[in-house]
Amino acid sequence: MIDSExxxxxxxxxxxxxxxxxxxxxxxxxxxxxxPQGGINADETPEQAMY
Structure with missing residues (x-):
């Protein structure tokens, strides 16, 4: 999710x-x-977002 800024x-x-x-x-x-990098969805931990 992208914040207001x-x-x-x-x-x-x-x-x-x-x-x-x-x-x-x-x-x-x-x-x-x-x-490698990418966004984290609201329902993910940083560890989950790595995969």
Whole structure:
């Protein structure tokens, strides 16, 4: 849910392996990379929103 100021609760995750390599996702249509993230629905916990 977006609040009156235009913000939405969200969760971001950092995924790494035993070699300490990180997963970054490239944004579609942009010259940018980011960690996986997304919004949290009103009925979700941050942990549930990660999946």
């Amino acid at each position: 235009g913000f939405r609760a969200n969760v971001g995750i950092i995924i790494c392996n035993d070699k300490r390599e990180l997963f970054w996702g490239r944004r579609v249509g942009q010259d940018a990379w980011q960690f």
